[in-house]
Amino acid sequence: MATVTPVTASPLRGQLLHRHYRGGRVHSKRQPHRCLPRTSRLYCAPGGGGGELSAPPTPPATEEQAPQERPEDFNLLAANRSDFNEIIMVIDSPAARYLVLDHNKNIHSILPKTTVWTNSYWDEFVSLPAIIPLGPVALLGLGAGTAAHLMLKFWPWLQLIGWEIDPMIIELSRDYFGMSDLEKATESGGSLSVHVGDALSPSATVEGGFAGIVVDLFCDGKIIPQLQEVETWLQIAKKLMPDGRIMVNCGGADAEESLASSWVQNATVKALCSAFPGQLNWKRLSEKESVNYVALTGPLPDLGEWSASVPSELSTKVKQWVPCELA
Numbered sequence: 001m002a003t004v005t006p007v008t009a010s011p012l013r014g015q016l017l018h019r020h021y022r023g024g025r026v027h028s029k030r031q032p033h034r035c036l037p038r039t040s041r042l043y044c045a046p047g048g049g050g051g052e053l054s055a056p057p058t059p060p061a062t063e064e065q066a067p068q069e070r071p072e073d074f075n076l077l078a079a080n081r082s083d084f085n086e087i088i089m090v091i092d093s094p095a096a097r098y099l100v101l102d103h104n105k106n107i108h109s110i111l112p113k114t115t116v117w118t119n120s121y122w123d124e125f126v127s128l129p130a131i132i133p134l135g136p137v138a139l140l141g142l143g144a145g146t147a148a149h150l151m152l153k154f155w156p157w158l159q160l161i162g163w164e165i166d167p168m169i170i171e172l173s174r175d176y177f178g179m180s181d182l183e184k185a186t187e188s189g190g191s192l193s194v195h196v197g198d199a200l201s202p203s204a205t206v207e208g209g210f211a212g213i214v215v216d217l218f219c220d221g222k223i224i225p226q227l228q229e230v231e232t233w234l235q236i237a238k239k240l241m242p243d244g245r246i247m248v249n250c251g252g253a254d255a256e257e258s259l260a261s262s263w264v265q266n267a268t269v270k271a272l273c274s275a276f277p278g279q280l281n282w283k284r285l286s287e288k289e290s291v292n293y294v295a296l297t298g299p300l301p302d303l304g305e306w307s308a309s310v311p312s313e314l315s316t317k318v319k320q321w322v323p324c325e326l327a
Helices: 121-131 146-154 167-176 230-237 267-275 303-309
Strands: 003-007 020-022 025-027 040-044 072-080 088-092 096-101 106-112 137-140 159-164 191-196 210-215 240-252 280-284 292-297
Touching: 072 167, 088 167, 096 167, 106 146, 121 146, 121 210, 121 240, 121 292, 121 303, 137 146, 146 159, 146 191, 159 167, 167 191, 230 240, 230 267, 240 267, 267 280, 267 292
Parallel strands: 040 072, 137 159, 137 210, 159 191, 210 240
Antiparallel strands: 003 040, 020 025, 072 088, 088 096, 096 106, 240 292, 280 292
């Protein structure tokens, strides 16, 4: 019989990281990356490597649980550590597979099983190819390939080039998240090329520049500090071809910030706005989607044309983009 280990999620300051599952839908709170729900049970799958990573027992969740709610069962398929991450777990559930990193159990990648969509910021990246020139697209912060799966699903001709600093994550992604399939050419000629290394290195580029760059760089549940510096964005922009664009997961809002507050309280969006004055757009995902900020460089696209050119599930969402201007 599989070992059962209780899993709890301790919210970081400024984030509400737990989730509950109701009626098969994921209800998520404010976070830069999702986190395992408090009310869950983790089963170590036989031969799944669960014995490689031990953790002290955790007390049961103190939140009152509605009578109709039951803990979601998760299977631990693999657990390891690397020079870059003390905790790396691959966790499976009936609804999805998750790449979980760090002591706060932040989910850095999702592979849904019952739907194509993640109901989080990864879905936003699918809208980028509709408004950029033809050419390669960079994924800075590849993780287990959630964005790559989505983008090649709807734009199978794309040439994606991803950077991930942790080789252990790439190894596990090929074994458990189907990344090896993404590295094979589709019938339309698209594929994912994987590079292990620093996504912000000057060598993370291609001749002629990228048509688009997706930035999703986090460490310990927080966006990396370099992305709060204007100079970082100016260097990334140099890697674009003419009319290329950058789309960014800027992380979540502070816990003290209300849903009506301005983007200016997000340091990454503020740095972007300074780096691209008059050439930055932003939107804030709804509470059920994760309350993340996402940003897009360049002039605001024609929202009607953009809406008509993306998958129907995104047609309304792209109309929520607005120009970002310094107060």
